[in-house]
Amino acid sequence: MNDAKKETAFYEKLEDNYVRCNICPRRCEIKEGGRGFCKVRENVGGTLFSLVYGRSVSTSVDSIEKKPLFHFAPGSRAYSICTVGCNLKCDFCQNYRISRGWKEIKGKKESPSEVIENAMSNKSDGIAYTYTEPTVFYEYARDIMLESKDLYNVFVSNGYMSDKVINELSKNLDAINIDIKGNEKFYSEHCGINDIEPIFNSAKRFKENGVWVEITNLIIPGENDTPEDFKRISRWIRDNLGQETPLHFSRFSPYLELREKPPTDISTLEKAMEISNKVGMDYVYCGNVPGHQSESTYCPNCDKELITRRGFSITNLDLNRDMSCPQCGKKISIAGEKWIPDRFF
Numbered sequence: 001m002n003d004a005k006k007e008t009a010f011y012e013k014l015e016d017n018y019v020r021c022n023i024c025p026r027r028c029e030i031k032e033g034g035r036g037f038c039k040v041r042e043n044v045g046g047t048l049f050s051l052v053y054g055r056s057v058s059t060s061v062d063s064i065e066k067k068p069l070f071h072f073a074p075g076s077r078a079y080s081i082c083t084v085g086c087n088l089k090c091d092f093c094q095n096y097r098i099s100r101g102w103k104e105i106k107g108k109k110e111s112p113s114e115v116i117e118n119a120m121s122n123k124s125d126g127i128a129y130t131y132t133e134p135t136v137f138y139e140y141a142r143d144i145m146l147e148s149k150d151l152y153n154v155f156v157s158n159g160y161m162s163d164k165v166i167n168e169l170s171k172n173l174d175a176i177n178i179d180i181k182g183n184e185k186f187y188s189e190h191c192g193i194n195d196i197e198p199i200f201n202s203a204k205r206f207k208e209n210g211v212w213v214e215i216t217n218l219i220i221p222g223e224n225d226t227p228e229d230f231k232r233i234s235r236w237i238r239d240n241l242g243q244e245t246p247l248h249f250s251r252f253s254p255y256l257e258l259r260e261k262p263p264t265d266i267s268t269l270e271k272a273m274e275i276s277n278k279v280g281m282d283y284v285y286c287g288n289v290p291g292h293q294s295e296s297t298y299c300p301n302c303d304k305e306l307i308t309r310r311g312f313s314i315t316n317l318d319l320n321r322d323m324s325c326p327q328c329g330k331k332i333s334i335a336g337e338k339w340i341p342d343r344f345f
Contacts (some may be wrong), residue, residue, distance in 0.1 A: 006139055006189035008041055010164050016047040024087045024135055024161050025198040038136040039143040040085035040105070052083035056115070057098050057107035058131050061122045066312045067130060067156050068287055070297060071246045072175040072212045073336030074307055075314045075344055078154065079119035082131035083107055083140065086157050089192035091257035092183075092220065099132045111181040112144040119151060125339040126152030126174070135161040138169075145172035147246045152339055160193065166202055170209035174336060177214045177248075178203050180233060182224035190223065190258075207241050212335035213273040216287065219264045219272060221252065227275055231333070233278040234284075243280050249273060250287035266292070283333070302328040317344035 006233050010022040017032040021041055028036035030043040040052045050244035064076045084106060093099050112120070120126055122229050127148055129141045145153045145233040161169075180199060181187060185197045201277040208211045217233055220296040230249075237245050251264040270288045273294060276284045282300040286292045290311045297307035304327040308316040320326050323334040334340075 005042075005044070005049040005051060008050050009046045009050040009139055009142070009168070010162065011041075013046055017043070019043050019046060021048060022162050023138060023165060025195065026087060026193075027162075035220075037243055038087045038133075039100070039270060040083065040136050047264045050139050051105050052085060052107065052137050054109055054111050055083055055107035055140075056110040057084050057104065058082050058083050059110070059118070061124055062128065064126070064128070065309060065314070066175050067128055067142045067154065068216065068248050068250075068285070068306070069154060069175055069177055069212075069213045069214055069246075070248070070285060070309075071214065071283065071332075071334050072127060072154065073152060073339035074334065075317060075336040075341045076125035076127050076152075076336070076339045077123060079115070079122055079124035079127040079153075080130050081110075081115060082129065082134065083137040084132065085136040086133040086158075087136055087160055088133065091190050092252070092261075094253070094255055095131050096256055110341075112140070112147050115144050116148050116151065119148070124151070126154060128154045128156060130154075130156035130284070133158055133160070135165060142168070142172070147155075152336055154197065157202075158191075159199040160204055161198070163201075163205065166205045166209070169224045170206060170211050171207075173211050175212035175214070176206055177216055178206075179216045180220065181218060183231065183232070186224050190220075200240070203237075203242050207245075213241055214248065216248040216250055217243070217272075218250045218252055219268060220258065221262055221264055221268070224263075225264070225268050225272075227271070228277040230272040231279060234281050235277040238280050244282050246283040246285065246333075247276060247281055248285045249276075251289055253288070270294075297332075299325040299328060299330055299332065301325065301330040304328070306332060314344070319344075321345060 021028045035042045155176040173190040286294040
């Protein structure tokens with residue numbers, strides 16, 4: 001064990017010094033000396049400890065658009081942080097070396113107070129818990145959130161977490177992007193889980209709890225790229241989260257066990273957008289296609305270009321102070337307005 005240990009927030013003690021972790025729907029039953037599926041929660045003498053508390057493996061200052069969060073505090077800067085560990089096992093993970101492809105706990109010591117100090121010194125507007133799955137370092141993220149009074153807090157997540165975590169997170173979380181990857185067959189074959197209802201439940205619960213929600217769908221050729229796939233996810237979001245929920249169809253880049261797959265054809269992404277718009281979604285984007293016109297935000301009523309993006313940068317923001325379209329007056333779904341840089345107004 002390492003010096004980053006901290007007793008975890010959600011677990012129960014069982015017989016014979018076993019414990020059951022309740023951080024995510026796996027509910028791992030862990031024997032003494034063992035670790036859960038995520039590899040960062042260990043049973044020590046019948047007490048479940050986090051092994052990554054205060055141990056950041058990657059930090060960076062990113063634009064909020066990189067998360068991607070396009071309708072939360074557009075143009076702001078987020079101090080991004082993560083630890084090692086993940087509770088899924090995706091065979092296409094772009095961050096595999098820090099999510100699951102490691103042998104020993106690693107990372108620099110960075111206390112919650114130091115995270116906030118570093119965020120402020122880097123002129124960040126908020127903190128993003130991202131790169132790996134932040135659910136597995138919940139205790140660390142929670143304590144940072146509790147200290148970050150003037151900064152926003154956002155998760156970039158696979159959504160695979162328990163109801164208790166959702167309820168506690170919602171008290172301090174401002175926004176979340178949840179990656180909904182596909183149907184049950186897709187998750188079973190590529191991510192290591194069979195029951196995907198908890199992921200959809202997470203999106204609904206966060207929305208109900210007042211957290212800003214955006215959805216990403218990584219499109220992998222031959223796996224989740226049919227018109228029916230696009231209709232299914234668009235209809236679900238429309239009916240359960242609302243048509244104003246931003247949806248990001250993201251381009252796949254070959255990696256790990258799927259490195260023989262081709263990158264997603266841009267025409268496939270454009271077809272996904274077309275179908276989603278016909279279903280009734282207001283804000284649909286292509287991800288990982290720099291320079292594509294869908295990077296920008298348009299008014300769903302009059303089609304005026306409201307937020308012009310190039311890559312992860314905003315070059316122009318044309319909105320009224322009340323987040324309405326200056327041409328037709330339609331209220332645009334934007335959250336985190338107080339963190340939008342003054343230079344845009």
